[in-house]
Amino acid sequence: MATIKPFPCIRPDAKVVHRVAALPYDVYDRMEAKAEFLKEPLSFIKIDRPEIQFDDSVDTYDEKVYDKAKETLEAMLEEGIFINDQEAGYYIYELIMDGRSQTGIAACSSIDDYLDNIIKKHENTREEKEMDRIHHVDRTNAHTGPIFLAYRRNQIISNVVAEVKKEQPLYSFKAVDGVCHNVWKINKKEQMDTVYDTFAKMDSIYIADGHHRAASAVKVGLKRRSENKDYIGEEEFNFFLSVLFPDDQLMIMSYNRAVTDLNGLTVNEFTDKVKVDFEMEFLGKKSFLPDEKANFGMYLGGNWYKLTAKESLRRIEDSVKSLDVSLLQDYILRPILNIQDPRTDKRIDFIGGIRGLSELEKRVNENMAVAFSMYPTSIQELFTVADEGKLMPPKSTWFEPKLRSGIFIHKLSDE
Known part of the structure; x- marks a missing residue:
């Protein structure tokens, strides 16, 4: 049983979402990230890669770098660049690249499902890469980059998605690389219940991309549990930000x-x-x-x-x-x-x-x-390896298009 739940989302004001949304933090090296920030001062890269706000002499993993990420996120909230959508919901996220569309559901996934292998992995992670995101998530008190998850196509979920996509989107913009991004919110109780109950019947969900971010999010969740001995399991730190896509819509490149x-x-x-x-x-x-x-x-x-x-x-x-x-x-x-x-x-x-x-x-x-x-490795090969509890060699898959960071943010607590 997979627990995929709606969540209260921090998200950009619609007037600036096209400026805020950024490619994942690990797509860039430091110099490339800084160049992106100089081109677009509102880019979310300044939160995901806060070291670019410092002189190059400052170490990427310096404590003040993570403090800067927290400070920048809070400042953008105060300025109204981000809004706090406190009514929990699912979000439909469509990406269109070269005429090909893939549509996922932005939601929160359970760290227990990760630990119990309901959310299955196909790659090893490296501790030094985990530590950076652990510090980032813990210090900002937020998941700022969604984990890219995949599931075997389900007609019930497809029907809900198709129904909601008939409505006016919250966001609709084309990024500078030509990829179109459209977002809708699912907030009708009947639709939300259908999505929740349908995922609950799935035995397996798969990490497509973001193994290090997932592992880091889980470790921060476990840390918060150790700091809150009376936790009940419903707190937001027990869940991590994800976008789930049906397998038949995904493209893996070499x-x-x-x-x-x-x-x-x-x-x-x-x-x-x-x-x-x-x-x-x-x-x-x-x-x-x-x-x-x-x-x-x-x-x-x-x-x-x-x-x-x-x-x-x-x-x-x-x-x-x-x-x-x-x-x-x-x-x-x-x-x-x-x-x-x-x-x-x-x-x-x-x-x-x-x-x-x-x-x-x-x-x-x-x-x-x-x-x-x-x-390219196929999505079915990925599923088979994960189902057998095995691991692929590193860098076996390259998914396109990349999910943008900064469109959805999940807070771990109200602090």
Whole structure:
């Protein structure tokens, strides 16, 4: 049973929502985040990445940085940039990118469902990345970036969503990247009850994106429980901000790889080793984006190659080992290029498919040795791995479009 509840939302005034809404904090490095802030002073990035309000000499994780996030959020509330919508409700959040629409429900999910594996994971998290968001959530007393969750499509929920979308939206704007964002509120009791009861019958919900934010939100919730021994489980800190999407509307893009060197091998030595497990076809200057599983593009020495996994690799049945990201890791990156742990190895970089193949060429032409274009992991592969209690290799999925931060904020308490 999944507990997906309506919540009292802090959200932007409709007149400025297009200026406030920002891409997730981890899409930018510090310099990029600061550039966004300089272009748009109301951007929510100044709360999600408060270090950009300081000189670069100030450490990203300095205590005063988190204090600044709290101070900025409170100031924007006082100025009326954000409004406090105290009547709990669900929100419908539609994103339209290149003519393709996906519509989710913004709500609060239970930290107990996360702990009990009703909300299922498919990635490991890193403690140092968790700590930053733990400090941020705890200090601001708010969840400022929603966790991207997925569920198997349900017609009852689809019907409610379709009904509400006939109404006038609270927000409707196009972001500078061309993605359209539309928001409606579900506040009719019958519709809210239907949504709540339907999710309550689901055995599994899945983290699509935001594993570190989810883990951090849960740890802050547990911390608040330890500080409030008489908690009853209904307090807001027992829940975290999320947007839940049906699986049939989601698009996963490839998450490509680039490596700085060939591990001391010459180009010929490297390609000879690759040919042990992959058929290799020379494509010259013609870039290659795989259109089926077990195929890879490789950009090396100014030329593109098509790699096709040999039959022995294509027969692998294990849900994790058969993933394309696993085939690349297990048969090229680890044994040939000595990338033992892609989570920590500084020699590998991960490049979201949204950046295109030209970005791979650019990286290799500038300072990398080889790059690989990937076939995307499917949402069904993600579900299968999570249902089996297994974990995918890091950076297995890249979801587009990205949910904006700053449209929905969930306070953990009234303090």
